Amino acid sequence: MARYILQHLSQTLLVLLIVSFLTYLLVDFLPGDPIAAMTGGEISGETYERLYYELNMDKPVLVRYFLWLKGALTGDLGMSQSYHRRVADIIAERVPVTIYLSLLAFVISVPLGIIFGIISAVKRGSAADTTVTLTANVCCCLPQFWLGILFMYVFAMKLGWLPSSGFVWPHENLGLSIKQTIMPLLCLAIGGIASITRQTRSSMLEVIRQDYIRTARSKGLKNKKVIYIHALKNALLPVITLMGLRLGGLVGGSVFVENVFVIPGMGSLLVNAITSVDIPLIQGCVLLIAVFSSVVNLITDIVYVYVDPRIKVA
Amino acid sequence: MSQANVSVEPNAKALLKANKAKKRKQFFRALFSRKIVLVSAIIVMIIILVAVFAYQIMPFDPNKPAVRDRNQGPSATHLLGTDEFGRDVLSRIIIGSRVSLIVGVLAVIIACVIGTTLGMIAGYFGGFVDDVISRVAEAVRVIPQVVLAIALCAVFGGGILNMSIILGISNMTVYIRMMRSQVLSIKERDYIMAGRLQGNSSARLMLRHILPNSISPIIVTMTQQIGGTILSEAGLSFLGLGISTPTASWGTLVSGGRAYLLTNPVYSLAPGVCIALLVICLNSLGDGVRDALDPRLRGEL
Numbered sequence: 252m253a254r255y256i257l258q259h260l261s262q263t264l265l266v267l268l269i270v271s272f273l274t275y276l277l278v279d280f281l282p283g284d285p286i287a288a289m290t291g292g293e294i295s296g297e298t299y300e301r302l303y304y305e306l307n308m309d310k311p312v313l314v315r316y317f318l319w320l321k322g323a324l325t326g327d328l329g330m331s332q333s334y335h336r337r338v339a340d341i342i343a344e345r346v347p348v349t350i351y352l353s354l355l356a357f358v359i360s361v362p363l364g365i366i367f368g369i370i371s372a373v374k375r376g377s378a379a380d381t382t383v384t385l386t387a388n389v390c391c392c393l394p395q396f397w398l399g400i401l402f403m404y405v406f407a408m409k410l411g412w413l414p415s416s417g418f419v420w421p422h423e424n425l426g427l428s429i430k431q432t433i434m435p436l437l438c439l440a441i442g443g444i445a446s447i448t449r450q451t452r453s454s455m456l457e458v459i460r461q462d463y464i465r466t467a468r469s470k471g472l473k474n475k476k477v478i479y480i481h482a483l484k485n486a487l488l489p490v491i492t493l494m495g496l497r498l499g500g501l502v503g504g505s506v507f508v509e510n511v512f513v514i515p516g517m518g519s520l521l522v523n524a525i526t527s528v529d530i531p532l533i534q535g536c537v538l539l540i541a542v543f544s545s546v547v548n549l550i551t552d553i554v555y556v557y558v559d560p561r562i563k564v565a
Numbered sequence: 566m567s568q569a570n571v572s573v574e575p576n577a578k579a580l581l582k583a584n585k586a587k588k589r590k591q592f593f594r595a596l597f598s599r600k601i602v603l604v605s606a607i608i609v610m611i612i613i614l615v616a617v618f619a620y621q622i623m624p625f626d627p628n629k630p631a632v633r634d635r636n637q638g639p640s641a642t643h644l645l646g647t648d649e650f651g652r653d654v655l656s657r658i659i660i661g662s663r664v665s666l667i668v669g670v671l672a673v674i675i676a677c678v679i680g681t682t683l684g685m686i687a688g689y690f691g692g693f694v695d696d697v698i699s700r701v702a703e704a705v706r707v708i709p710q711v712v713l714a715i716a717l718c719a720v721f722g723g724g725i726l727n728m729s730i731i732l733g734i735s736n737m738t739v740y741i742r743m744m745r746s747q748v749l750s751i752k753e754r755d756y757i758m759a760g761r762l763q764g765n766s767s768a769r770l771m772l773r774h775i776l777p778n779s780i781s782p783i784i785v786t787m788t789q790q791i792g793g794t795i796l797s798e799a800g801l802s803f804l805g806l807g808i809s810t811p812t813a814s815w816g817t818l819v820s821g822g823r824a825y826l827l828t829n830p831v832y833s834l835a836p837g838v839c840i841a842l843l844v845i846c847l848n849s850l851g852d853g854v855r856d857a858l859d860p861r862l863r864g865e866l
Contacts, residue, residue, distance in 0.1 A: 269704035280720045392844040394796055396803045397819050397837030404826050404834065503709030507800055511823075521712065522804050525719045537708060537716050545707045 256553055263549045270541045271323065274534050275316045302332075323538065329531035333523070338535040341520065346539070348418060349509070349516035353501035356436055360443030361494060365487070367444065368451020372486075373478055375456065383448060390445035395438055395504060399511035402434045416513040435508045442504065443497050450493045455486040488559055495551030499544030595857035602853030605846035612843055616662040625653035627660040628811050638829045646829040648821060654832050657813035658839055664802075664814040665843060668728050669795040673787050675733025680740025681783060685771050687741065688748025695745070702741040710735050714797055718806040728807050732794050739786055747779035785855045792847035799840045815840045 302308075307315045322328065328338035371383035407415035413430050421428040458464065459482055467477045506518030513519075517536060524532035597603045615622065624644075631651035639646045645654040687698040705713065713735045721727040751757060752775070760770050801807035802816030810817065815836040822833025 265700065266704045266707055269700055270707055273701075273704060274716075277716060277720060388849065389841070389845055392792065392796070392848055393841050394799055394803075394816075394819070394837055394844075396800060396816075397834070397840065400819060400823050400826070400833055400837070403823075404830050408826055500709045500711075503711035506711055506715065507803070510804060521715060522806070525715055525806060528719060533716060533719060537712060540712050541708045544709055548707065 252556065255556060259549055259552050263545050267542060267545055270545075271320055271538055272316060274537045274541070275319055276312070277530070277533065277537075319534070323535075328535035328538075331524075331529050331532045333527040333529040333532065338531050341532070342517070342535055342539055345515060345517050345520045348514060349502055349505050349518060352432070352435060352439060352508070352514070352516065353498070353505055355432070356439035356443060357494075357498050357501060359436065360440040360447060360497070363440075364444045364447025365451050365490065367448040368455060368490075369478070369483065371448070372452045372455035372459065384452065387445040387448040387452075390441050391449065393441070394507075395442065396507040396511055398441065399434065399438045399508055402437060403511065406434060416511075418512070418514040418516075431512075435512045435514060438508045438511075439501065439505060443501070446497065447490060447493060450490050451486065454489045455482060458482045458486045488555070491551060491555060491558065495547055495554075499547040502540050502543055592857050596853050599853060599856075601849055605849040605853070608842065608846045609850060612662055612839075612846075613666065615659055616666050619660050619663060623653075623656040623659045625656045627652060627656040627813055636825055636828050639831055645831050645835050648818075648832055649825065654818070654822075654829075654835065657818060658815065658836050661813040661815045661818060661836065662839070662843075664725060664808055664812065665795045665798060665840070668725055668732065668798045668808075669791045669847075671726075671729035672732035672736060672794045672798070673790045675729055676736035676790070677740055677783060677787055679733065680737035681744050681776070683737070684741040684744025685748055685775065688745040689752065689767065689771055689775070698741065699745065702738045705735075706738045710797065711800065714801060715804070715806060718801060723802075723807050723809045725808065725812075728798055728801065731801075732797055735797075736790055736794060739790070740783070743782055743786065744779060747782065748775055751775050751778055781858050785851070785858055788854045789848065789851035792844040792851065795847070796840065796844050 307318055310318070319329070326339050328342070330336070331338050331341055334341055367383050367387070371380040374380050403415050406413045413433055414427070417431055419428045419431060459478075464477060464482055467481045468474070472481075502517060505514075505516055506522060508514065509516045509518040510522060517540065521533070521536040521540075523529075524536055597606065624642075629652065631647070634643070634647045634651040636649055637643055637647045637651075643653050643655065645658065648654055648657070683698050683702070687695040708716070714731050717731040717734060721731050748771075757770060757774060760774055765773075798807055799814070799816035799819070802809075802814040803820045805817075805820065808814035808817055810821075818836035819833050819840075822829070822836075825832055
C-alpha cells in the first residue's frame with residue numbers, strides 16, 4: 252500500500268514538473284516581445300529595462316525556468332504586472348472563494364446524482380427513468396454561462412428574488428451570502444448532478460446484469476438488499492473516478508460562473524490575467540489549478556485502492 | 566484447378582463488396598433504430614443546411630448596423646429583435662452556426678490527427694519515445710480543459726483557425742491514450758508479426774494494419790467530442806477570448822446580449838438555446854454511432 256502511494260506520488264510530482272515547465276514555456280510562445288505584449292507597448296525604455304531584468308529575460312529559458320520554479324516552491328510567483336502586487340498574494344485571496352463554491356457544488360451534486368442514478372437504473376424503462384435520463388442528458392449539454400444568464404434573468408430581473416451578482420462570505424453577511432450563492436451554485440452543480448446521474452445509472456445497469464447479483468437474488472435476498480448492498484458497492488467504483496474528474500474540473504468550470512455573477516475567484520482572475528497578458532499571473536494561476544487537480548487525481552487513485560482491493564496488484 | 570481459381574476470385578471480390586454494403590446498411594439501420602437518434606440526426610442536418618445556405622435564408626445582413634433600429638425587441642420584421650448596433654439577431658444567429666460547426670469539426674479533426682499519430686508512435690516504438698509522449702500527455706491532461714484552452718488563447722489568439730487549433734490541442738490527449746493502448750494490444754498479434762517478417766516498414770504497418778483495426782473507437786470518440794468542443798468554443802467566445810467581433814458566434818452573442826436582458830432577453834437567450842440544441846443532438850447522435858458501431862464500447866468510453 253505504502254509503495255503504491257509512493258509510486259503514485261512520485262508520478263504526480265513528475266507530471267507537475269512537466270506541467271510547470273510547459274506553463275513556463277507559455278512566455279516564450281507568446282507572439283512578439285513578451286514585455287511589449289504585457290504592457291501594451293506604451294512604456295519608456297527605463298521601464299522596459301526594469302521589466303526585462305525583473306523577468307530575467309537576459310538569461311536562457313532553462314535558467315529562467317529554474318529560477319521561477321525555485322521561487323514558486325518557496326511561494327514566490329513573481330509580481331503581477333496588471334495588479335502591481337505579488338501573484339501569490341492575489342491568488343491566496345482568490346482561491347478560497349473558488350474552493351468554497353466548488354466544494355459546495357460538489358457536496359450537493361454527488362448524493363443527488365447517485366440517488367437519481369439509482370432510481371432510474373432500478374426503475375429502468377419506467378416514466379421516472381425516462382424523465383431522469385432525458386433531463387440528465389439535456390442538462391449536461393447546457394452551456395453553463397447561458398444557464399447563469401437565464402437564472403439571472405428569471406430570478407433576479409423578472410422575479411426579483413435574488414441579487415443578480417456579487418459575492419459575500421457567510422460570516423460577513425449570512426443572509427446576503429446565501430442569496431448570492433444560490434444561483435452560482437445551481438449553475439455549478441447542475442452539470443455535475445447530470446453526469447453523475449448518467450454514470451451511476453449506466454454502471455448500475457451493468458452490475459445488475461452480472462452473475463453474482465443473480466445468485467444473490469436466487470438465494471432469496473430481498474430486492475432492496477441486493478440493490479443497495481450488493482450492486483451499489485460495485486456500481487459506485489466508476490462513479491468515484493468521475494467524482495475525482497468533476498472535482499478537479501470544477502475549478503475550471505467556475506470560470507464561467509464567476510464571470511457571469513462577478514465573483515472574485517480563481518476563474519475570473521485567470522480570465523483577467525489572460526486579457527491583460529499578465530504573464531506571471533497566468534503562470535501562477537495555471538500552475539496552481541494544475542496542482543489542485545493533480546492532488547485530487549492522486550487522492551482519487553488512493554481512495555480507489557481502499558474501496559477496490561482488486562487494484563492493489565498494480 | 567487453375568480455372569476454378571480464376572473464377573473464384575472475382576466472385577470473392579463481389580462477395581466482399583456485397584458484404585461491405587450489407588454491413589453499412591446494418592450500421593445505418595442500427596443507428597436510426599432509436600427514434601431519438603433519428604430526430605437528432607435530422608436536427609443536426611437542418612442546422613448544417615442552415616449554415617451552408619446562411620446567406621440565402623437570413624433576412625438581413627448580419628454585419629450591417631442600422632442605428633435607428635437599435636435594441637429592439639422581437640417584432641415582425643426582426644423576429645428575434647436587434648442588437649446594440651441595430652443588427653438583426655436572427656441573421657447573426659444564422660451566420661453564427663457556421664462558426665460553431667466549423668470550429669467543432671475542425672478542432673476534433675486536428676485533435677484526432679495529432680493525437681492518433683502521437684499515440685500510435687508511443688505505442689509502437691515504446692521505450693523512451695513512449696515515456697516522453699505519455700508523460701507530456703499526462704501533464705496536459707492534468708490541466709482542466711477549460712483552463713488549458715484559456716491559457717492557449719493567450720498564445721494563439723482568437724479567430725476560427727486559432728480556436729480550432731487551441732481546442733484541438735486541448736482535446737488530443739484522449740486520442741493519445743486510446744491509440745497507445747490500442748496499439749499495445751494489437752502490436753503483438755500474429756498478423757503484425759507476419760507483416761513485419763514480410764519486410765513491411767514501420768510506417769506502413771502502422772498506417773495499413775494497426776490504424777484500420779482501431780478505427781471504430783476513433784470514430785466513436787470523434788463523434789462524441791464534437792458537441793463538447795462546440796460548447797468550449799462558445800464558452801471561450803463568451804469570455805471574449807475566442808471569436809471576436811464583428812464575426813458573429815453564438816458565444817459572443819450570448820455575451821453581447823447580457824447587458825440588454827431587460828430590453829430584449831431573446832438577444833442573449835436565443836443563441837444559448839441554439840448551442841444547447843446542437844450539442845444535445847450531436848451528443849445523442851454520438852451515442853447512437855457508438856452503440857451501432859460497437860456496443861462493447863458502451864462501458865469503456
